[in-house]
Amino acid sequence: MSDDAFLCGRLHLLQPLKGYRAATDPVLLAAACPATPGQSVLDLGCGAGAASLCLASRVPGLSLAGLELQPAYAALARRNAERNGIALEVAEGDLSHMPKALRRGFDHVIANPPYYPAAGTPSPHAARDRALREDTPIGEWVTAALTRLHPGGWLTMILSAALLPGALAALPPRGGSAQVLPLAPRAGRDASRVILRARKGGKAAFRMLFPFVLHAGPAHDGDRESYTPEASAVLRGGGDLSAAFG
Template sequence: MSGTFPDGDLTDDKFLCGRLHLLQPARGYRAATDAVLLAAACPAGAGQSVLDLGCGAGAASLCLAARVPELRLAGLEIQAEYADLARRNGARNGVEMEVFTGDLAHMPRELRRDFDHVIANPPWYPPGGTASPVEVRAQAMQVRLPVGDWVAAAARRLAPGGWLTLIAGADSVPELLAALAPKLGSASVLPLAAREGREALRVILRARKGGRAAFRLLAPLVLHQGAGHDGDRESYTPEANAILRGGAALPARFG
């Protein structure tokens, strides 16, 4: 592999109502609302360090940087093509971000340090679970390591008192919670429901290294208004609209 996508295979996509412009492959894995929600849920403060595990084209880190100034960003991405895009996207949006190519099982030496925050959006399809004919898209979406391994890798990289913020399928919650001990606690899970009364298919988990507070299952964040799709309109709820378009933070929901 060349390690980069040809320019003719890329689209230039707007995030946060145009505050960010991200290059993404037209036929590869493409970041969307999950990356924005993940960034909104991270409680990072100005000047803190953030490690993005499986950073893809950098969408979550750059959405976070659009809200929080002077972050020290680092990313780990197993696919060289996406790592290259993350570097390019950081530069074209004026955000400094170190991006390393590698995987969780063999993390680059440069990342073996403590971070205030770790964020992650692990793949959610089992091997063979996506029919995508595009190899880089299929690789980005298919599970290679159990989600518990992502939690363990994050725990190793977090400084004492640091926060893990992770978005994943709702069916992974038992495995996520089982993976927290002994290093992570004070966990909260926020279900993400497409509409009022719908089953949550995704969740956001937050947990703290060394945290001892009781587990909390939060009220769902409902993303869309109405009972079903209404034409071409996205029909976001006011709270979802403030996050997905305005770049608002989610931490207030976590208390």
């Protein structure tokens, strides 16, 4: 087990040395969620709690809940929440059979679904393989999220770009006002990941936003951090992505 600092040490999360380990994706996901104090948030597939806890560090007074399929990660999320002094309710279960404890409405649902194809080469670490492999179709993630949202509530997901068409197709008729923020590794590079925001009952036109660039310069030029100032403000400083969404 490692004890990893997030947001320049504002959070410390225990993570397995082998298996799925949170990196930048849950931090970006938390930064994109437009939650405000007093609202409720459900994290589908919360893992060790990284996204929920990063969100809580930025927005005080949230009511946080997480769903996690793997008992070991669910236990780790509870432990990480306690050691960071953040209240997080974690239920174990599958999103296709939502536990009774989470069968209620939320103002926000966030998710970082698995992105490796189900038919790909499996990881030698079973827990990592289960966390990253796309066993549940992306449309089922979207459907489960919309089911749990209050009318007018927001769904925020970070996705492999390859999963975006399926996620968008699953939004109607209950979800709309979709906004897609491409995450470009560098200026001029294709975005392999995107952030999708959509609203339950939303009617606004679809928006493809200007890419959010993560790294400065044309290529990696040494063993040092190369985040753009905007990315550093989010990944290190705990800022939000509201400016990117307009």
